[in-house]
Amino acid sequence: MIEVNGRKLSWRRGLTVSDVLAEAGYDFAHITVTVNGVFVAPDDFGAANVPDGADVKAIHLHHGG
Amino acid sequence: MAIFARNVPGMTEALRRRVVGVAGCGGLGSNAAVAxxxxxxxxxxxxxxxxxxxSNLNRQAYERPDIGAEKVRALARHLRAINPAVRISEHVCRIVPGNVAELFGRADLLIEAFDQADAKKWLIESWCRAFPGKDIICGNGLSGCGRTEDLKVVQVGAHLWFCGDGGSELSxxxxxxxxxIVANMQANLAIERLMRP
Known part of the structure; x- marks a missing residue:
């Protein structure tokens, strides 16, 4: 089991950040992701494995500053 | 200096040697810099x-005589008028992924104060790649009025924070x-982080 923004999702071997975002329903173009507090670059989403028990944060970035 | 006579104990000494990068000098950046x-x-x-x-004057830390001036130059003038001893590196340039490390490499911490979401994204990525052990404090969701109770600080990484409501759009x-408020949330968190021993 992992948590994505506090929501529980099932875990499987080989789970990547891309898988997690797809399964959680995140398809935002402008998103920042950390896994267990470590930043994951977008280019690495497809290769970055998410370990069992991971705390994933996915932040949708908004215009305005 | 008397300007800091009412500061929180220990704050003046802790912050004097600290360097903060401010990426973007609009609503977030100018107000955070003043704080x-x-x-x-x-x-x-x-x-x-x-x-x-x-059109900037409804929310950015500028005044009517600043209209037409480069924001970096105008903001630096205002900041020196508050504290003449502050050291300011002024860069009138477009920030792009390729110059983030060069521009802000000396900073202990970066305030992300961009307007556009796509730029926020690559700035965060550039900073985190170049300086994984240094803090970046971002603004995210500050549009509209009221709803103060929706504004919060969210830590998503060891060195990555977002301030704002996380949802409001520019429309x-x-x-x-x-x-x-959001700019000062960023500044307040930055001060707290910079005061750590």
Missing amino acids: LVRAGVGELILADFDVVEE LGLCSARVA
Whole structure:
């Protein structure tokens, strides 16, 4: 089991950040992701494995500053 | 200096040698920079390509005589008028992924104060790649007015924070008070982080 923004999702071997975002329903173009507090670059989403028990944060970035 | 006579104990000494980067000198960046200088941060690195327009005056820390001036130059003048001893590195330029490390490499911490979400994204990525052990404090969701209770600080990484409501879009318009609250949330967190031993 992992948590994505506090929501529980099932875990499987080989789970990547891309898988997690797809399964959680995140398809935002402008998103920042950390896994267990470590930043994951977008280019690495497809290769970055998410370990069992991971705390994933996915932040949708908004215009305005 | 008497300017810091009412500071929180220990703050002036802790902040004097600290360097903060401010990426973007609009609503978030200009207001955060003012708060940081008033707190006693010793050096700021300011970067922005833009000039002050009348439409900025509803929320950015500029005044009517600044219209037409480069934001970095105008903001530096205002900051020196608050504390003449503050050291300011002024960069009138476009910030791009390729110059983030060069511009802000000396900073202990970066305030992300961009307007566009896509730029926020690559700035965070560039900073985290170049300086994985240094803090970056971002603004995210500050449009509209009221709804103060929706504004919060969210830590998503060891060195990555977001301040704002995380959801409002620009179509709501921008209100001076709400923009300044988020800018000051960023500055307040930055001061807290910089005061750590």
